[in-house]
Amino acid sequence: MEFDLVVLNGTLHQAHGSQPGDIGVRDGEIVEVVPAGILAGRSAGRVIEAAGLDVIPGCIDPHVHLDLKISDAITTCDDFESGSRAAACGGITTLIDFATPEPGETLQQAHDAWLARADGNSLVDYAWHMCLTDDSHLHQIDEMLRLGIPTFKEFMIYEERGLRSDDGRILETLRMMKQLGGMLLLHAESPEVLDHLVATRHDRELMQRYGARLHAMTRPDYVEAEAVQRAILWSEVTGGPLYLVHLSTARSADLIEAARKRGVPVTGETCPQYLVLDDSVFEREEDGHVFASCPQVKKPGDSERLWAALEAAGSAHEILSTVGTDTCSFTRAQKDTWGGDFTKIPMGLPGLDTMVPIMYTHGVQTGRLTMNQLVSLCSTNAANLMGLGDRKGSLQAGYDADIVIIDPEHKKAVDWRSLQSRCDWSPYQGMELGGFAKMTIARGRVVVDEYEVVEEGEAVGCGEFLRRKGRG
Ligand SMILES: [Zn+2]
Structure with missing residues (x-):
């Protein structure tokens, strides 16, 4: 043959x-x-x-969370077996997860833990970004590069889960990214403003009145935008490549567009949920809470601006480079453990089956994107940015x-x-x-x-x- x-x-x-x-x-x-x-x-x-x-070309999802334990009681309902089947049916042939060290663990230990989750279970190829959750991890970055992991992730929020990086660590990591040839992925939301809004509205009466709507009410667009503009500055002054994950607001698209025009090495990712859903979902009496994600879906005007940003894909004025799912799936029973308290909803949405179909239907078939832009946004750009450009995309x-x-x-x-x-x-x-x-x-x-x-x-x-x- x-x-x-x-x-x-x-x-x-x-x-x-x-x-x-x-x-x-x-x-x-x-x-x-x-x-x-x-x-x-x-x-x-x-x-x-x-x-x-x-x-x-097979699509690449640069942002998935499979088999992720978020608390002692709750682990995402999708693992590499079901997640990779969903990916394959949705036209995705490469998954990039986030290996996250447990408190006290090294990056190597997190890598081994993620290998144990994925090995022999996935229908499609996989990799992971490495989460840096402790200052000691900065000394282990070059070891990860040698293992074939050139992308790292930090969080500006989630102090309570031990994940937060302060601005000092973010600045230092960006410096190292420039020096060592890596890229930092950042979850950009403003921790102090967010914590303040949540704390001051975490009240029985308000929760009875507004239910799941409080999830959106405590996370206005400026929670993301303030953090995005701050992170862009750290990228600008260090020259460290920065990739802002799961962008959900018009303001973020504006900030990235302006930063790229002046040569800052920053790019961004958005997700289908921010393009085709808006925060009216939280008004559903019975089950608005199942839509809770972090960041949450925003206003129709945000979706509009994000689509416009995607329409620049492939041009000299590209703004957002990729679409990822931020898959983090919880069943209704898992979501229902919130018991009416918006601070206790397991946050995340499934998305591997439907990412490419949404981009194809709402992007290409409506005439907003060409097929070539769909390929750029869902495959080629992720391959190039994530260090797979010589074999995927x-x-x-x-x-x-x-x-x-x-x-x-x-x-x-x-x-x-x-x-x-x-x-x-x-x-x-x-x-x-x-x-x-x-x-x-x-x-x-x-x-x-x-x-x-x-x-x-x-x-x-x-x-x-x-x-x-x-x-x-
Ligand atoms: Zn995520």
Whole structure:
């Protein structure tokens, strides 16, 4: 056999253009990408006819939390097994989680703990950013770079969970990122203003009156924007590359646009929930609280501005570079442990099944984004930023055979019962979406076929840990 598989006559979409083409795959790699019709008749283990279908490089979710324990009683309901199945059905073939040291642990220990969670359980490839939660971790950064982990994460909030970095540590980390060739991912929210707003509204009467709405009322947009502008300054004065995660506000898009114009090495990520949901969800009497996430979804004007920021993708004036899910799934029973107290809601949403479908339906099919921009935002940019640009994020010879095939005519109403996430609800329940993966090929293996996970044989647990490269 010349090829393990060939994909024929698809419309191949890359970050920089689209054309009809054929793809030949051997030993998990793309070995040929040629104009349509050229590979027809060549010998292949499997021939996949893709005429009339969109073919894109496997998408990369740079922001997931799987198998994450948030308290003694509560661990996310999705782990690498269910999360990677959801990813595959949603056209995502690379997951980047966040390894988080327990108090007193080294980065190496956190890395080992995350390997134990993922190894043999994931249908798609995986990696993790390393969370820096203690000053001693700064001395372990170069060791992580040698292990193939060039991206680090700090939090400006979550003092109570032992995760908070103060501005001194953030500044120092950015300096080291510049020096050592890494990148800092930052959860930017203003801890003092947020804690103040929460503390002064954490009151029985108010909770009875406003319920889950207090979650949004205590987290106005300036909680994020103040922190974003501060972090941008630290990036500017150190020259340390900064990637602001899960941006949810118009103000943040404005700040990043202005900073990038003056050459600050900052970029940002947003998430589908901030693009298609708004904080009216918290008004749902029965179950508004299930939508609680951190940051929470904001106002329609924020979504509007974030879409406009994404429309600049691929231009010289790019503002936001990536879309990630910030998957952090909790069941209704887990969410219900809040008992009416907005400070006790497990915060987070599922999203791996639906990220690419939302971007395809609300971005491409409405004409806001081109397919090339979708590929940039959901695959190529993340590959380049996260140190995978020499093997992921593009359909070209020598790259991993991560290939997703989408039928532009296929649409379905989201129903959590038919998704792979273990969540017993979906933030997008009932939404009509196209863009689900008709077929997903992960390093040459078909892992989704006709919208179903391929259960048998060598595909199960075939995902591998990806060693990534720093900026050199
Ligand atoms: Zn997150």
